[in-house]
Amino acid sequence: MADISRPSASPGASPLFLREDEIRRGVELLYFGYTRLTNAIDQELVKQGLGRAHHRALYFIARQPDLTVGELLRLLAITKQSLGRVLKELHDRDLVVTKTGALDRRQKLLRLTDKGAALEAELFAQLREKLSAAYVTAGQESVTGFWHVLEGLVPESDRQMVFDLRKDKT
Amino acid sequence: MADISRPSASPGASPLFLREDEIRRGVELLYFGYTRLTNAIDQELVKQGLGRAHHRALYFIARQPDLTVGELLRLLAITKQSLGRVLKELHDRDLVVTKTGALDRRQKLLRLTDKGAALEAELFAQLREKLSAAYVTAGQESVTGFWHVLEGLVPESDRQMVFDLRKDKT
């Protein structure tokens, strides 16, 4: 692992010390940044009587309509029993519908109902508010740096899956 | 915050569409980056029979020795009952010790034992490995951008607390 160009050192500070501090800074900011962003939707989730697990499912189904159950399982990296509980609740509340896959009839394709889409949009609006404020403050160059570092945290084996979220399914 | 409405038509890709995609990209990368980084220590935690909650406490106590219980509560943003359970377990395993505050004898100052420090160092090494690989791949400029965006996600009211982690207690 190559050496990182440390921030122009305060006089005589050990490179090893700075290195540790840079790593800890990243760990902490990632922790606080992530938790505070997710806090943005807490109020609305409580109002709806839903939890974070429900939101994650809603989010990915919104992001990629006709996602299969298996794909969602891989994205969330939980067991099918856990996901089953969440999907059942979303279905019972008319937030999500499934239809049988056209190519492979074993698959179930997931979609939001209008009601589900409206809820997801409302939750997303909160995330957008927080994150776009941070983007604006930091500036576009920082945003691309932010992306690059985070991409580097995603293991090779998962990267394609994550990038594919940005592609519409045909 | 400006209004950023629905993704509009594809041809000539609307700036509004790009904006939503940029926000979703950030949400997803933050989610995957954060979870994959924390995955780095899963194996070791299981081996130790500890959970993530224990690690968070260990981490912050390592980061700022003589932290008080109240400060740790604010950092973790959980109830004292939840934290009490965790601290009791860490104490029972000789990973953490407390001493009465010198200035205010109601306070308990938290410190890692040698054993606790050794464990935290081992866990930190895993985080460092992952995160410094991401830093190196992305480059120093990206790293500062990464920090800036994340700082923007931390509400004003919490920012001082987070920054103060980088200062030694006197």
Add this chain to the structure above:
DNA sequence: CAAGATACGTCAACATGGCTGACATATCTC
């Protein structure tokens, strides 16, 4: 076309780590 693999669902039991509410004690501050 039969056999096996795959996609999905579900039952039951359990672990972790949050939460609320109610109280107790020691100590500090005014």
Add this chain to the structure above:
DNA sequence: GAGATATGTCAGCCATGTTGACGTATCTTG
């Protein structure tokens, strides 16, 4: 001395993860 503060603790509940075992429909392949 009275009240605020820092900490601890009992008891119970909830959300969301886990393992293991099975069942059914459907696809794939020899």
